[in-house]
Amino acid sequence: MATRRIVSDGKDILERNDLSSAPAGSSEKSNISPAVPTSVIVKLLGFTFAMISLPIGTYFLSVNTIFGGNSTFAGASAAVIANVVLIAYVVVAMREDQSEQMATEQKQKKAE
Template sequence: MSSSNNIQSTQGRLPLGSDKQAGAVGFSVIIKLIFFTLAMFILPIGTYYYTVNGIFEGNGTYAAGAAAGMANLVAVGYILAAVLEDKNNDKKDKKE
């Protein structure tokens, strides 16, 4: 027998001493992800159709620019929410 039969794969296993909940994603994170996903889909499209006839009087270029701006605002909001959540988790870890 060769020595390669004694080697076991560690793929899919947690490191020794690690918590099983360490990689789990919380419910609030899933809700935030769903919210920002819907916002990224609905707000730019809604902004385009609202502004193309209501504000920019048929000029699709300006309306598309407004929609792109709204998509950027949603992305920045998602980043800020993630940073604030990470800071809150760091404060909780320091208290424990």
């Protein structure tokens, strides 16, 4: 059985589209800004660090000093701290989202 070879001009579809969409003298700048703002990444990293270090630190600090070796109560306190960090993250994220919505509404009012 013979197979048929497809002979192309050496350029794939993407290269042809790139050449045809941009004019020869075009000096259009590309947008290389990150999709996620830096402040959001910093907040996420901060809460990630808090979610790791605070419950573990709470457990080890409270197991002998506060609860006298009772690891059940120390584990429960670590779980409470983990939930506090999680709730704080949700509250911060919701406030940030609300501030973005209010800024968008103010821009729309000024445009009118």
